[in-house]
Amino acid sequence: MDRTLTHFIAALRNAEVRISPAETLDAMNAVELVGYRDRAFLKDSLALVLPKTADEKETFDTTFDQFFSFEEVAGQTVAVDGDGDGEDGEGGGEGQGQGEGLGGGKGSGGKGKKSKYGAVEEEEEEDLGPGAMAEPRSALARLLMQEGTTELTVRMAEAAEEADLTQIQVFTQKGLYTRKIMDAMGLADLVREIGELRASPHIPERRLAQELKRRRDWLRERVRDYVERQFLLHADATGRRLREDLLQKVKLSNVEHRNFRLIQEIVFRMAKKLVALHSRRRKVFKRGQLHVSRTLRHNMSYDGSIFDLHWKSVKVDRPKVFAICDVSGSVAAYARFMLMFLYSLDEVMPKVRSFAFSSDLAEVTDLFERNRIEDAIAKTLRDYSGGSTDYGQAFQDFRKLCLDEVDNRTTIIILGDARNNYGDPRTEILKEMYDRSKRVIWLNPESRNTWNVGDAEMRKYSAYVHQAEECNSLMHLNRIVGNLLRTVA
Amino acid sequence: MADIEQLAESVDSLKASFEAHRYICSNQIATAVYLAFHLRKPVLIEGPPGVGKTELAKTTAEMFALPLIRLQCYEGLDEAKAIYEWKYGKQLLYTQVLKETLDEVLQGAQGFAESVTRLHEFGDIFFSEEFLEPRPLLKALREEDGCVLLLDEVDKSDHEFESLLLEILSDFQVSIPEIGTVKAHREPPIVFLTSNNTREISDALKRRCLHLYIPFPDADLEQRIIHARVPDIPPELRRQLVTFIQELRDLDLKKVPAISETIDWARTLLLLHTESLDPELVRDTLNVILKFQEDIENVDAEIATLTNKAVRADGVGP
Numbered sequence: 001m002d003r004t005l006t007h008f009i010a011a012l013r014n015a016e017v018r019i020s021p022a023e024t025l026d027a028m029n030a031v032e033l034v035g036y037r038d039r040a041f042l043k044d045s046l047a048l049v050l051p052k053t054a055d056e057k058e059t060f061d062t063t064f065d066q067f068f069s070f071e072e073v074a075g076q077t078v079a080v081d082g083d084g085d086g087e088d089g090e091g092g093g094e095g096q097g098q099g100e101g102l103g104g105g106k107g108s109g110g111k112g113k114k115s116k117y118g119a120v121e122e123e124e125e126e127d128l129g130p131g132a133m134a135e136p137r138s139a140l141a142r143l144l145m146q147e148g149t150t151e152l153t154v155r156m157a158e159a160a161e162e163a164d165l166t167q168i169q170v171f172t173q174k175g176l177y178t179r180k181i182m183d184a185m186g187l188a189d190l191v192r193e194i195g196e197l198r199a200s201p202h203i204p205e206r207r208l209a210q211e212l213k214r215r216r217d218w219l220r221e222r223v224r225d226y227v228e229r230q231f232l233l234h235a236d237a238t239g240r241r242l243r244e245d246l247l248q249k250v251k252l253s254n255v256e257h258r259n260f261r262l263i264q265e266i267v268f269r270m271a272k273k274l275v276a277l278h279s280r281r282r283k284v285f286k287r288g289q290l291h292v293s294r295t296l297r298h299n300m301s302y303d304g305s306i307f308d309l310h311w312k313s314v315k316v317d318r319p320k321v322f323a324i325c326d327v328s329g330s331v332a333a334y335a336r337f338m339l340m341f342l343y344s345l346d347e348v349m350p351k352v353r354s355f356a357f358s359s360d361l362a363e364v365t366d367l368f369e370r371n372r373i374e375d376a377i378a379k380t381l382r383d384y385s386g387g388s389t390d391y392g393q394a395f396q397d398f399r400k401l402c403l404d405e406v407d408n409r410t411t412i413i414i415l416g417d418a419r420n421n422y423g424d425p426r427t428e429i430l431k432e433m434y435d436r437s438k439r440v441i442w443l444n445p446e447s448r449n450t451w452n453v454g455d456a457e458m459r460k461y462s463a464y465v466h467q468a469e470e471c472n473s474l475m476h477l478n479r480i481v482g483n484l485l486r487t488v489a
Numbered sequence: 490m491a492d493i494e495q496l497a498e499s500v501d502s503l504k505a506s507f508e509a510h511r512y513i514c515s516n517q518i519a520t521a522v523y524l525a526f527h528l529r530k531p532v533l534i535e536g537p538p539g540v541g542k543t544e545l546a547k548t549t550a551e552m553f554a555l556p557l558i559r560l561q562c563y564e565g566l567d568e569a570k571a572i573y574e575w576k577y578g579k580q581l582l583y584t585q586v587l588k589e590t591l592d593e594v595l596q597g598a599q600g601f602a603e604s605v606t607r608l609h610e611f612g613d614i615f616f617s618e619e620f621l622e623p624r625p626l627l628k629a630l631r632e633e634d635g636c637v638l639l640l641d642e643v644d645k646s647d648h649e650f651e652s653l654l655l656e657i658l659s660d661f662q663v664s665i666p667e668i669g670t671v672k673a674h675r676e677p678p679i680v681f682l683t684s685n686n687t688r689e690i691s692d693a694l695k696r697r698c699l700h701l702y703i704p705f706p707d708a709d710l711e712q713r714i715i716h717a718r719v720p721d722i723p724p725e726l727r728r729q730l731v732t733f734i735q736e737l738r739d740l741d742l743k744k745v746p747a748i749s750e751t752i753d754w755a756r757t758l759l760l761l762h763t764e765s766l767d768p769e770l771v772r773d774t775l776n777v778i779l780k781f782q783e784d785i786e787n788v789d790a791e792i793a794t795l796t797n798k799a800v801r802a803d804g805v806g807p
Binding site: 029051 | 516527
């Protein structure tokens with residue numbers, strides 16, 4: 001029984017719920033107390049022991065349902081199979097759960113659907129009616145015709161082992177593994193037998209052929225389910241990790257649209273991790289300033305002689321970040337990701353103010369707070385990406401808007417390619433920002449050797465930033481932001 | 490103790506008993522208390538403000554007839570206020586007394602070594618239980634028959650304090666350097682921690698706790714809660730106001746009304762002898778459920794629609 005639990009915990013871990021060994025022990029204690037009998041009770045109990053955040057609870061819910069529903073489906077399957085064993089074709093109506101059209105000759109409606117797995121399905125089924133059937137010969141056929149599915153399940157598990165199912169990595173392999181398992185179970189013999197039986201002149205043999213075919217399809221479905229489940233347990237996360245690793249290295253402008261969602265998750269997780277790492281508030285002791293009341297209190301026990309000194313301390317707050325993002329046409333491919341990162345940072349860090357501009361600069365902090373990420377990004381791009389790039393204007397707007405609030409604990413991050421359309425770069429404002437803030441960091445999506453080509457003003461600007469970095473993949477972003485928070489926090 | 494065992498025998502009996510104490514809870518909540526009792530683990534309760542996190546601890550204490558020891562957490566809370574402190578004044582006083590009687594004590598002592606030995610006997614006295622001022626956590630451990638310990642709003646305390654809690658949460662003991670380790674008596678306390686999620690609680694703390702998340706209740710549960718808390722309110726009005734609140738929670742608000750607000754509103758409406766919701770009345774009493782002017786302004790336009798919806802849903806409903 002504990003094996004079920006450890007498997008379940010493995011599945012949870014795959015779904016990115018962090019579970020420590022101590023919690024596994026707790027879960028075992030809880031299960032011992034609660035038992036497996038009452039499903040809802042079990043779920044409630046495990047939900048208290050294993051997942052520890054609201055997000056994890058949600059994941060837990062789906063994983064629990066997925067994991068423990070299989071047992072139920074298997075139970076049903078046996079029942080449906082029992083129905084099919086009734087010699088008449090009545091089972092068809094009830095078998096709909098399995099979608100197998102159990103109703104023999106009557107099942108013609110469901111056949112169009114079936115033919116997509118069964119290539120053998122070229123002939124019309126003849127209505128043979130109920131009656132005696134011949135004896136099956138091949139091993140698999142005999143298993144299939146047996147009452148109950150225990151042996152079949154055991155055989156399936158063995159076949160899965162032969163096929164190394166635990167090595168499955170990506171979902172496209174599901175078909176392959178289904179095939180492999182079927183083969184290992186002796187599909188070839190079965191197909192041959194069905195072929196021979198169909199060609200036979202005797203009705204009981206043809207009847208058996210029909211029955212076998214029906215059961216073969218049912219078996220295929222079961223194997224597919226089995227593979228699906230194993231895939232979810234073993235591979236989903238591995239495959240995902242593989243894709244995530246790849247995405248980290250790809251240039252952001254080359255990421256395909258369908259991967260946006262995944263990128264978004266990576267970015268969010270990254271931002272969260274970075275912030276969690278660096279956002280702890282620290283106490284810094286100001287040596288030299290005595291905390292008088294505290295010292296007196298602590299020295300009371302020494303008869304008022306003051307020899308255990310206590311110093312004043314200050315708490316160092318989390319860094320204040322101003323992020324300015326260029327969303328004009330020249331960086332369109334990157335703007336989305338920069339905004340995504342900005343948004344995620346905003347969600348996990350309390351003091352981020354975000355600005356967007358192409359020519360005029362505006363604050364989007366509020367917009368980010370009120371909208372979901374897709375909407376926020378879409379709205380920002382819609383409202384601010386129209387004009388042609390003008391860094392001079394943007395800096396001027398920034399000065400007007402909030403330069404007063406920049407203090408020596410502030411970090412300013414500028415995301416942009418510094419392509420100013422040969423306009424006035426207004427470096428003096430950047431200098432002012434540089435002087436006032438703790439740090440100015442410029443992240444440029446272009447590669448370093450094009451920084452000063454054409455209308456790019458990076459050379460002028462880089463004199464007034466503490467750090468200028470190339471940033472066009474998630475890996476870059478991760479590294480830079482990591483450094484940033486380390487030096488700022 | 491026998492009563493408690495009996496009460497905590499099953500989740501259903503716990504639930505029934507909670508209801509008898511006018512705390513209507515979901516299966517999840519009852520299961521949490523059940524597991525907390527049987528596995529001897531603290532429960533960390535999270536959820537939006539006003540869903541009854543603190544109330545759960547209070548009701549549990551009441552139900553088990555155990556004393557409730559409550560520690561309100563805040564920034565800067567340290568062990569001197571949470572676990573123990575030495576009674577400095579008393580120590581000081583005794584030092585004075587000792588000073589005056591020092592001659593007597595040391596009389597007849599042969600040489601310096603013996604004097605010091607005699608003095609040493611006093612040294613230990615000053616750091617004994619006599620001079621110990623127990624604070625909530627230590628008090629909870631020393632309760633003979635167990636108790637309910639509530640650490641309210643743990644998220645408001647500092648990281649350091651969280652680490653301080655680890656020992657007491659996992660082993661029900663605290664170490665006092667001068668005395669040694671104080672362990673819980675026969676019955677360890679049932680511990681509840683609440684958090685409003687103003688910051689992430691550390692993994693180490695979470696690992697030692699059962700984690701209970703209390704969301705806003707569904708309409709059905711909320712009606713039963715209102716019924717238990719404000720029994721005098723007519724059923725139609727109860728249905729209407731719960732429907733209204735549930736709709737309100739779907740809107741984009743700065744602070745969503747919680748159960749405590751629903752209860753307050755129900756009491757208000759009862760006081761005004763209301764029979765049925767109407768837009769005018771809702772507008773006048775909106776400040777009971779919404780706590781930000783911004784929210785009130787936002788909702789103002791929707792009041793008529795929402796009220797109609799609530800009243801109509803009532804007509805169709807059972």
